[in-house]
Amino acid sequence: xxxxxxxxxxRLTRVFAGTAAVRELSIDVAEHExxxxxGPSGCGKTTTLRMIAGFEQPDSGRVVxxxxxxxxxxPQKRGFGMVFQHYALFPHLSVGANVSxxxxxxxxSKRGIxxxxxxxxxxxxxxGTEQRSVGSLSGGQQQRVALARALAPEPxxxxxxxxxxxxxxxxxxQTRRELRTLVKEIGITTVYVTHDQEEAFDLxxxxxxxxxxxxxxLGPAEGLYHRPATEFVATFLGRAGAVESILDGRADGEVxxxxxxxxxxxxxxxxxADVAFASGSNVRLLARPEALTFAxxxxxxxxxxxxxxxxxxxxxxxYTVSVQGGMLEVQADGGAGRAGDAVAIAPRSAPAGIFAFPxxxxxxx
Amino acid sequence: xxxxxxxxxxxxxxxxxLLVVAVFVALVWAVVYxxxxxxxxxxxxxxxxxxxxxxEFFQTPSEFRALWSSIWISVxxxxxxxxxxxxxxxxxxxxxxxxRRVLGAxxxxxxxxxxxxxxxxILFLYGESGIATRSVQTVLGLDAPPWRLQGAGAILAVHAxxxxxxxxxxxxxxxARFDPAVHEAAASLGAGRFRTLxxxxxxxxxxxxxxxxxxxxxxxxASFSAPYVLGGGFRVMTTxxxxxxxxGELSMAMVETAMLAxxxxxxxxxxxxxxxxxxxxxxxxxxxxARMPVKSRWxxxxxxxxxxxxxxxxxxxxxxxxLVSLVPDGTWTTQTLPPEYSLENYAQLFSEARTFRPIVNxxxxxxxxxxVSVALAIAVxxxxxxxxxxxxxxxxxxxxxxxxxxxTVLAIALATTFSLNQPWAGRxxxxxxxxxxxxxxTLRVLPLTGRAALAxxxxxxxxxxEAAASLGAGPWRTLRRVTIPGLLPAIAAGASLAFVTGLGEFxxxxxxxxxxxxxxxxxxxxxxxxxxxxxxxxYGVLLMLxxxxxxxxxxxxxxxxxxxxx
Numbered sequence: 001x002x003x004x005x006x007x008x009x010x011r012l013t014r015v016f017a018g019t020a021a022v023r024e025l026s027i028d029v030a031e032h033e034x035x036x037x038x039g040p041s042g043c044g045k046t047t048t049l050r051m052i053a054g055f056e057q058p059d060s061g062r063v064v065x066x067x068x069x070x071x072x073x074x075p076q077k078r079g080f081g082m083v084f085q086h087y088a089l090f091p092h093l094s095v096g097a098n099v100s101x102x103x104x105x106x107x108x109s110k111r112g113i114x115x116x117x118x119x120x121x122x123x124x125x126x127x128g129t130e131q132r133s134v135g136s137l138s139g140g141q142q143q144r145v146a147l148a149r150a151l152a153p154e155p156x157x158x159x160x161x162x163x164x165x166x167x168x169x170x171x172x173x174q175t176r177r178e179l180r181t182l183v184k185e186i187g188i189t190t191v192y193v194t195h196d197q198e199e200a201f202d203l204x205x206x207x208x209x210x211x212x213x214x215x216x217x218l219g220p221a222e223g224l225y226h227r228p229a230t231e232f233v234a235t236f237l238g239r240a241g242a243v244e245s246i247l248d249g250r251a252d253g254e255v256x257x258x259x260x261x262x263x264x265x266x267x268x269x270x271x272x273a274d275v276a277f278a279s280g281s282n283v284r285l286l287a288r289p290e291a292l293t294f295a296x297x298x299x300x301x302x303x304x305x306x307x308x309x310x311x312x313x314x315x316x317x318x319y320t321v322s323v324q325g326g327m328l329e330v331q332a333d334g335g336a337g338r339a340g341d342a343v344a345i346a347p348r349s350a351p352a353g354i355f356a357f358p359x360x361x362x363x364x365x
Numbered sequence: 366x367x368x369x370x371x372x373x374x375x376x377x378x379x380x381x382x383l384l385v386v387a388v389f390v391a392l393v394w395a396v397v398y399x400x401x402x403x404x405x406x407x408x409x410x411x412x413x414x415x416x417x418x419x420x421e422f423f424q425t426p427s428e429f430r431a432l433w434s435s436i437w438i439s440v441x442x443x444x445x446x447x448x449x450x451x452x453x454x455x456x457x458x459x460x461x462x463x464x465r466r467v468l469g470a471x472x473x474x475x476x477x478x479x480x481x482x483x484x485x486x487i488l489f490l491y492g493e494s495g496i497a498t499r500s501v502q503t504v505l506g507l508d509a510p511p512w513r514l515q516g517a518g519a520i521l522a523v524h525a526x527x528x529x530x531x532x533x534x535x536x537x538x539x540x541a542r543f544d545p546a547v548h549e550a551a552a553s554l555g556a557g558r559f560r561t562l563x564x565x566x567x568x569x570x571x572x573x574x575x576x577x578x579x580x581x582x583x584x585x586x587a588s589f590s591a592p593y594v595l596g597g598g599f600r601v602m603t604t605x606x607x608x609x610x611x612x613g614e615l616s617m618a619m620v621e622t623a624m625l626a627x628x629x630x631x632x633x634x635x636x637x638x639x640x641x642x643x644x645x646x647x648x649x650x651x652x653x654x655a656r657m658p659v660k661s662r663w664x665x666x667x668x669x670x671x672x673x674x675x676x677x678x679x680x681x682x683x684x685x686x687x688l689v690s691l692v693p694d695g696t697w698t699t700q701t702l703p704p705e706y707s708l709e710n711y712a713q714l715f716s717e718a719r720t721f722r723p724i725v726n727x728x729x730x731x732x733x734x735x736x737v738s739v740a741l742a743i744a745v746x747x748x749x750x751x752x753x754x755x756x757x758x759x760x761x762x763x764x765x766x767x768x769x770x771x772x773t774v775l776a777i778a779l780a781t782t783f784s785l786n787q788p789w790a791g792r793x794x795x796x797x798x799x800x801x802x803x804x805x806x807t808l809r810v811l812p813l814t815g816r817a818a819l820a821x822x823x824x825x826x827x828x829x830x831e832a833a834a835s836l837g838a839g840p841w842r843t844l845r846r847v848t849i850p851g852l853l854p855a856i857a858a859g860a861s862l863a864f865v866t867g868l869g870e871f872x873x874x875x876x877x878x879x880x881x882x883x884x885x886x887x888x889x890x891x892x893x894x895x896x897x898x899x900x901x902x903x904y905g906v907l908l909m910l911x912x913x914x915x916x917x918x919x920x921x922x923x924x925x926x927x928x929x930x931x
Contacts (some may be wrong), residue, residue: 053549053553054552055549055552074552074557075549075552075553076551076552076553076554076555076556076557077555078553079555080553081553081554082549082550082553084546084549084550085546086544086546088544088546088547088549088550089550090547090550090551090565090568090569091569092568092569092571093568101551101554101556101564102553102554102555102556105554105555105556105557105560106555149550149554150553150554153554153555159553
């Protein structure tokens with residue numbers, strides 16, 4: 001992977017009717033990289049993708065491709081391929097004519113077009129379907145035609161707007177593996193939009209997690225999961241219980257000590273660039289279920305609580321435990337207890353999977 | 366279709382069978398039979414069957430010319446209407462500018478004018494002594510009027526004015542229906558504006574445009590008011606038929622009627638198949654394409670200005686009609702604008718039995734026709750969509766047939782069939798009564814209510830009715846409490862359209878009316894003949910208002926029904 005910036009979003013802002021859909025968003029994408037814009041609905045990810053494509057104009061900020069400012073360039077002049085959520089196949093054209101549409105605008109020769117259409121359809125494993133009407137295809141096939149259509153003109157960047165959201169669960173999982181293999185094979189720089197974290201984990205080189213029009217964190221999936229920058233990142237990617245505590249001091253660099261109810265002290269990972277952390281201040285501790293375990297009640301590091309719920313999660317069970325100052329989740333086997341049982345919880349190997357965040361300043365956002 | 370293949374087809378109870386038979390008989394008797402009578406009459410010789418009248422038709426140049434005129438006028442009307450309506454729809458659908466909503470709604474205003482009213486409004490405006498004509502004459506200091514509103518050109522102008530609305534509304538609806546992402550997909554594949562228009566937008570609009578063309582062509586073929594009032598020596602088939610009938614050449618009238626019907630059906634059949642075979646359904650998430658704000662400074666002023674000017678031109682006939690309705694009888698002679706205004710004409714309309722009578726006639730006959738046609742439409746909907754009875758294709762065709770046949774054809778067929786008393790042949794003397802007008806109106810609006818009811822039934826989830834049945838409701842209770850309320854939006858749409866069409870009906874009325882049963886349109890014509898322009902205009906304004914009220918009420922009903930249905 002080249003480290004050079006290929007596509008750069010530079011402080012993009014887009015305001016709709018007084019509220020900012022996207023605020024001061026900056027993301028770099030390297031050549032051949034797959035970056036996923038991930039977030040709940042309404043976080044601005046689709047608006048961002050549409051600004052990259054040129055369908056939306058940012059109110060401020062720039063879109064830069066290979067150090068060339070393309071913010072004001074018309075969509076049809078960008079040479080970006082896009083796959084739409086509902087595919088937007090041309091219903092009046094055959095599969096072949098859909099795929100060749102972009103090649104004709106690019107002015108390829110007739111013969112060249114035929115070859116490229118064939119190659120594109122082979123690539124998405126739909127060989128020989130040129131004459132079929134798009135209405136006769138299944139949802140999964142339509143999705144692949146949309147991909148073939150976007151890829152055929154060999155675009156500089158591939159943009160995908162929740163392309164798997166209309167497929168059923170089984171097909172979705174299979175398709176996303178194929179999609180990653182295909183995109184990596186071609187080596188095309190890709191921006192992918194989804195609200196599904198599993199999809200993001202599976203597909204991306206890096207994930208840009210967005211909330212309310214802002215970027216919360218950008219990095220590889222493992223980084224976001226193991227070192228979340230905000231409480232939102234920690235809870236959006238994977239499970240985490242939360243409990244109030246008081247900062248007891250900084251142990252070493254990024255590790256802090258937090259005092260819970262009953263004077264139990266747990267060490268936790270603090271956000272890398274947080275300055276507002278002073279001893280004695282309130283912090284919220286978030287803990288992954290797999291980072292906690294049930295302990296003996298006389299364990300020094302154990303917090304006491306009561307099991308309120310037990311859920312079957314395949315190979316393990318997830319217990320929800322009410323403790324003073326919050327709710328924690330613990331991953332254990334099925335025999336660890338039942339609702340109503342008094343238990344004690346301790347970290348497995350602190351500080352891994354336990355994160356300290358300053359309490360939200362105001363809840364308005 | 367067999368019971369096994371369609372679980373929803375029920376075995377019919379004896380009473381339901383009776384309904385099926387009754388509906389079939391009613392439609393065959395009212396819709397098909399009179400047309401067969403015309404066919405038979407057209408080949409009836411003194412003793413035997415003869416094609417003599419047809420031979421005569423084809424050997425007479427004036428007959429042939431009238432047929433040709435009908436066809437070319439209709440084709441030209443389609444082209445002109447499309448040239449006005451389609452760009453107008455694109456303007457209002459694609460661009461955002463101040464006043465867009467109001468102007469966009471006003472652009473559909475010609476629908477408020479029933480055909481004859483539209484013609485006289487245009488006559489008052491652009492006719493030989495019309496306001497616009499006199500203004501131009503005065504400004505340029507001419508001795509004679511600068512133009513004469515007569516002949517083919519005048520008919521075409523009136524047609525384009527009243528029928529571009531079909532293209533405008535169809536195109537607006539078509540553009541609203543399709544997925545805006547398709548445009549973006551084209552742009553992302555490098556297609557510019559022109560290529561997107563020619564390769565994507567227009568092909569996707571073809572079914573829509575075919576539908577509008579078909580409607581415009583058929584309406585134009587059937588048009589009677591404009592050629593009758595403005596034609597002068599220029600004859601089309603509808604006026605030719607009317608003339609033959611007036612001069613007592615009944616056999617020739619029958620042949621002409623059959624020929625006009627044949628040509629109409631000949632065009633309808635392939636075009637409607639073409640329209641139906643290419644339906645594109647949008648798959649998008651229902652987001653509307655964002656309207657582009659007009660960008661350049663010139664366009665920011667120019668577009669709303671041009672739109673406003675254009676719409677004003679479209680509204681001039683309405684305004685003229687209102688203006689003329691305020692002119693007391695005999696006060697407006699040679700002035701450009703009428704010198705005196707009062708409400709005298711309106712007062713007279715409502716105070717004298719002679720002038721009030723047509724209003725009552727129109728309202729009563731139209732209400733009866735609307736009621737009957739709605740009831741018939743619901744019955745057919747039930748038979749075709751719910752019970753899926755054998756012969757449902759035939760039922761649907763019979764419901765739609767009056768639409769394919771020009772009003773003149775229909776009127777002649779009814780007048781011919783119901784002028785004899787032969788109860789054993791299903792023929793009674795209805796000519797001269799109000800019933801034949803009610804029957805004509807019913808048939809003319811039946812395609813409108815029928816189409817609406819069928820669409821309504823098809824959209825109504827049959828499991829609602831099954832739920833009612835599972836809760837113990839019998840068929841009658843289910844119909845009253847579930848089916849009809851669910852159909853209400855569709856029926857309201859059909860009924861308001863039917864009412865509006867009936868109120869302004871002129872084509873069939875002029876063949877079938879008597880002095881006692883004369884509707885508003887006929888009264889307008891006779892006031893015009895007496896040169897009482899003010900009174901004619903006052904009736905026109907009244908019709909326009911009634912049409913507006915019917916549309917508004919229908920709209921409210923449609924929305925009310927939708928709310929309660931959710």
